[in-house]
Amino acid sequence: MLYYSLKNNNNFVSFEKAVLKGLAPDGGLYIPEYIPILKKNFFDQIYNYDIFTIAISVIKPYIGKSIPDEYISNIIYDTLNFPFPMIEIHDNIRVLELFHGPTLAFKDVGAKFMSECLSFFYKKIGKKITVLVATSGDTGGAVAKGFHKKLGIEVIILYPYNGISSLQKKQISSLGDNILAIEINGNFDDCQNMVKKAFLDKEIQKKYILTSANSINIARWIPQMFYYFLAYRQIIIEEKKKHPIELIFSVPSGNFGNICAGMMAKKMGLPIKFFIASTNINDTIPRFLKSGKYNPTSVKKTISNAMDISNPSNFSRIWNFLYKKNIIELKKVLYSYQFTDKETIDIIEKVYKKYNYMLDPHGAIGYLGLKKYLQKFNNTLYKTIFLETAHPIKFLDKMPYFIQKNIVFPKQMKTFFNSKRKIKKISMINNFNIFKNWLLEK
Numbered sequence: 001m002l003y004y005s006l007k008n009n010n011n012f013v014s015f016e017k018a019v020l021k022g023l024a025p026d027g028g029l030y031i032p033e034y035i036p037i038l039k040k041n042f043f044d045q046i047y048n049y050d051i052f053t054i055a056i057s058v059i060k061p062y063i064g065k066s067i068p069d070e071y072i073s074n075i076i077y078d079t080l081n082f083p084f085p086m087i088e089i090h091d092n093i094r095v096l097e098l099f100h101g102p103t104l105a106f107k108d109v110g111a112k113f114m115s116e117c118l119s120f121f122y123k124k125i126g127k128k129i130t131v132l133v134a135t136s137g138d139t140g141g142a143v144a145k146g147f148h149k150k151l152g153i154e155v156i157i158l159y160p161y162n163g164i165s166s167l168q169k170k171q172i173s174s175l176g177d178n179i180l181a182i183e184i185n186g187n188f189d190d191c192q193n194m195v196k197k198a199f200l201d202k203e204i205q206k207k208y209i210l211t212s213a214n215s216i217n218i219a220r221w222i223p224q225m226f227y228y229f230l231a232y233r234q235i236i237i238e239e240k241k242k243h244p245i246e247l248i249f250s251v252p253s254g255n256f257g258n259i260c261a262g263m264m265a266k267k268m269g270l271p272i273k274f275f276i277a278s279t280n281i282n283d284t285i286p287r288f289l290k291s292g293k294y295n296p297t298s299v300k301k302t303i304s305n306a307m308d309i310s311n312p313s314n315f316s317r318i319w320n321f322l323y324k325k326n327i328i329e330l331k332k333v334l335y336s337y338q339f340t341d342k343e344t345i346d347i348i349e350k351v352y353k354k355y356n357y358m359l360d361p362h363g364a365i366g367y368l369g370l371k372k373y374l375q376k377f378n379n380t381l382y383k384t385i386f387l388e389t390a391h392p393i394k395f396l397d398k399m400p401y402f403i404q405k406n407i408v409f410p411k412q413m414k415t416f417f418n419s420k421r422k423i424k425k426i427s428m429i430n431n432f433n434i435f436k437n438w439l440l441e442k
């Protein structure tokens, strides 16, 4: 399997090269040259397979010869080493919980998978690899944890000094070793801009093998397909192998990496009827599907802050690659609704009181999207699922008071609150040249 840039379809690179580069040199996102279709037999037998076998079958064609088969299996065992439970909350509304990983966010899967791939490439090329990433919260924590103590890999995480929660700050900056946390006296966009400039800088490129760990990197993006396959397997088992079953997913979306992976899973043959992209008031995509006009505005701050993105990078993979700019075809498989902070808080309260289930602000938006669809179409033909992308404890200060009182601390929290770990970070003013000189001199 080879990859090419969305901006130029003449230049093909291997999985290894695409992962090491992150973004193509022309600034385009990498996409696979084709989408492998899984055999009917794979789906007929899916209840017989464990989650590892499924994940290996799904990912192998995308890696090609870049990593040997036995090593891919090891990567998958290490990546999927926590549960992904699915629960029916009420009336055909199921939650797929993706937050049982080490940093309580679904990004743990992509981050771990990518770190294991880079580890393999380091052993092969023998040169230190530097991962440079800007974060508005969850990515930084997941990447720090996933890459901690990986030999030959150094991680530099830029985060805005007042833009992330204290728990997230701890997750990023208390590990140390090969994880360098840099607190920028600016906002997330400033961090992102410094990272982008660094990738284009000739002098920095000379000194470092630099890659990114955002969902633009195919090693972060592609493994997110697993969630959709694992959900299908569980439904098939619950329904006692009855065929055919079709699924509908509501995905809380920010940079649209997760939902884009789901849409690729559908193209591989997974029986998904369609997707609901649920967003907060950063609603470029719901507006686009209504009007056909792509009009990102400035970013608005919300309580579902991991989705405060108005120009989602991965949407270009959906639009240009998966659906070839065909709005009619796209609208058959993608609905999109946006919700306010007030609606988010209200539904967190309501679902907790009525069904004793605690949503986080992102999952709450996923729930709202699914609910809105079901109210409109009252559909019982399909199995309907929303994704819960973070544990509510990560956003405790944004939760209604009586929820704060009742929240149960997950065991992963002990690592961050009970340890004597100190915050180790470098503070830097928002100036690219200072960052550049630091990189060149360190």
Ligand SMILES: *Cc1c(COP(=O)(O)O)cnc(C)c1O
Residues within 6 Å of the ligand: 105, 106, 107, 138, 139, 215, 252, 253, 254, 255, 256, 257, 258, 259, 306, 307, 362, 389, 390
């Ligand atoms: C990153 C993130 C999202 C958005 O995922 P995308 O792939 O960027 O659309 C949603 N919820 C949480 C908790 C996240 O951390």
